[in-house]
């Protein structure tokens with residue numbers, strides 16, 4: 363097992379550090395920057411299905427559901443196809459309206475999640491075209507879908523999903539750009555600019571890992587005794603906030619909530635005092651001015667602010683107790699980059715609390731029961 367961990371103390375840390383490679387592997391052979399092409403046979407062979415779809419419904423659980431929410435932002439922004447994102451467990455029991463004009467995308471690292479599988483079977487029975495985004499090759503979900511794309515992140519052993527999540531975001535980005543380019547909603551100049559930037563994301567992740575690792579480790583020491591956490595973000599980074607909170611809950615057993623930053627004033631703001639740590643994801647591109655005013659509201663209530671901002675940020679940084687800098691990217695890529703220090707934060711808080719990081723209590727890597 364020590365050999366499999368490759369010198370890391372836990373699989374989770376190894377998998378966090380593998381992300382420059384896993385994201386690159388997800389794109390390998392698909393993203394051809396010089397030719398200006400995204401090659402995805404699963405999409406291309408069924409392009410008419412996607413083109414004529416009334417809507418795309420994404421179904422998933424847990425972290426994969428968070429990836430699905432970001433997929434909604436991506437596909438609606440770049441391909442202008444309506445998207446709904448559903449928890450598989452809710453979808454399957456609420457007699458959903460599905461027709462043969464719907465495309466249903468299931469996202470699952472393991473490809474074995476019982477609720478996702480059952481929801482897919484239901485969608486298939488009702489005539490939808492079903493597409494899988496799985497990490498485990500030849501898994502049950504991969505086998506029952508009409509078509510799909512593997513994430514190729516490599517085996518993920520840690521129960522808390524890390525590299526599978528960023529690989530799912532990479533696949534969803536490729537799908538959104540491919541569909542948008544094909545249906546004419548994403549013009550060629552924007553497409554070329556975005557794919558060049560996507561190609562550089564593994565390098566950005568590498569930079570974030572080296573520039574934030576020691577810092578985040580030190581920040582984690584100050585929060586070992588925390589009992590609650592709030593994670594806030596807007597736009598693409600709202601699901602990233604949900605995912606940051608889930609990571610912390612799962613492995614450190616600290617109660618954490620993710621919220622869209624602007625929703626704070628509709629309830630959670632009542633929780634804020636000097637004992638409440640708040641992680642706020644505030645990159646420059648993406649409602650920055652709005653986030654600044656959310657941070658002011660937190661500051662006025664003495665919340666402890668851990669801000670994830672772009673290099674050179676001044677406004678949010680000036681109000682924050684802790685600042686984690688990440689490189690600037692197009693807004694749609696920021697959840698990939700911002701998630702990395704949040705994974706590290708959850709990891710180190712859990713380690714300092716003496717928790718079993720790779721196999722947290724009550725959790726299984728793949729949930730094959732309802």
Ligand code: AGP
Pocket residue numbers: 423424425426469470471472473474475478521522523524612725726727728729
């Ligand atoms: C992620 O950290 C969790 N362990 C969990 O939420 C997981 O994402 C969920 O059970 C879905 O699993 P899947 O992607 O294998 O379907």
